[in-house]
Amino acid sequence: MGEVLRVRGVALPSEESAEFWIAGGVLSREPVRDAVTVVDGGWLLPGLVDAHTHPGAERPGDPLDAELLRRHGREHLSAGVTLLRVPGSAGRLPGWFGTEPDQPRVVSAGRWLALPGRFYAGWARHVEAADLADAAVEEALASGGWCKVYADWVGDEHGLDDPPLPAGRLAEATRRVHAAGGRVAVHAQTAAGAQAAVRAGVDSLEHGLGLDVSLLDRMAAQGTALVPTFTVWETFAEVAKASRSRRFREWFRAAREGLGPLVAAAHEAGVTVLAGTDSYGTSVLPHGRVAGEVRHLVAAGVPADAALGAACWTARSFLGFPGLEHGAAADLVAFEDDPRADPRVLARPARVVRGGRVVR
Secondary structure, three states, X not given: OOOOEEEEEEEOOOOEEEEEEEEOOEEEOOOOXXXXXXXXXXXEEEOEEEOOEOOOOOOOOOXXXXXXXXXXXXXXXXXXXXXXXXXXXXXXXXXXXXXXXXXXXXXXXXXXXXXXXXXXXXXXXXXXXXXXXXXXXXXXXXXXXXXXXXXXXOOOOOOOOOOOOOHHHHHHHHHHHHHOOOEEEEEEOXXXXXXXXXXXXXXXXXXXXXXXXXHHHHHHHHOOEEEOOHHHHHHHHHHHHHOOOHHHHHHHHHHHHHHHHHHHHHHHOOOOEOOOOOEOOOOOOOOOOHHHHHXXXXXXOOOHHHHHHHOOHHHHHHXXXXXXXXOOEOOEEEEOOOOXXXXXXXXXXXXXXXXXXXXX
């Protein structure tokens, strides 16, 4: 059965004093003799979540690399992230990723789906609009139950005027994936792309830079989450700065400036906001930085407890994973101080437990 552990502290989000024993990788409220205490005081949280990350390859077009995948997973886990959602990857993720004890658990979406000419060659599975629904169902069933679709694609010199994926095709794909028991994540950077995604009833809107605030009530009512990925836009600013296109630079400046107020309005409207870094493992987009995404959410005006939940209990619930409760998998992170009082605390976990195994 392995070593029996004991943890004690103030559990979030309940704010109750809690004590758990861990045996066989599972949390228990029932005392177990001879348990080794690994957390005695402080703050206990369910394992953190990065709801938008892309481990396993660093440069656009590179194939999925098993060695990088392992390293990136360990970087997330060391930061207290015990659950990843990978909305698109260079190839379908191998079965060991997300199941081995030195890796976070993983919810994946197979390969990115995009119309020809959109997104990076070699990374996306490019399909015609008429074939999208079949491909979306195939990727969802072959992966972790999700598929990822590009509704639009804005690059350095192109994309601002390109029409989005036809709304009817996206709605058809969404209906088909839902009927198969899957869920749909959609990349959208333009107003037209975001509108098509929301009207199609997708499950999550990734980035959402051009999202019209008039759609927020509909998103909240139908359960479409927003994953704004502030972290990636920090690095994208350098791309925009170097662009030869004045229009592109102005578009990005306005979109970035509007993202904070948009996210605050989304939270106020009852939209589920999730924390995702869009990390690729490069020097400018390293893995294990979800704490920074939470700080961005707080800076945007999302209350501290909701911002923390976006990278923890709210995200876990959205993805179908429990929090700190009897019988749940023993995935938790402990802090000496309350991370809600100072979001910088989130970057300094005192203890990380994954599946009942202390990894930090």
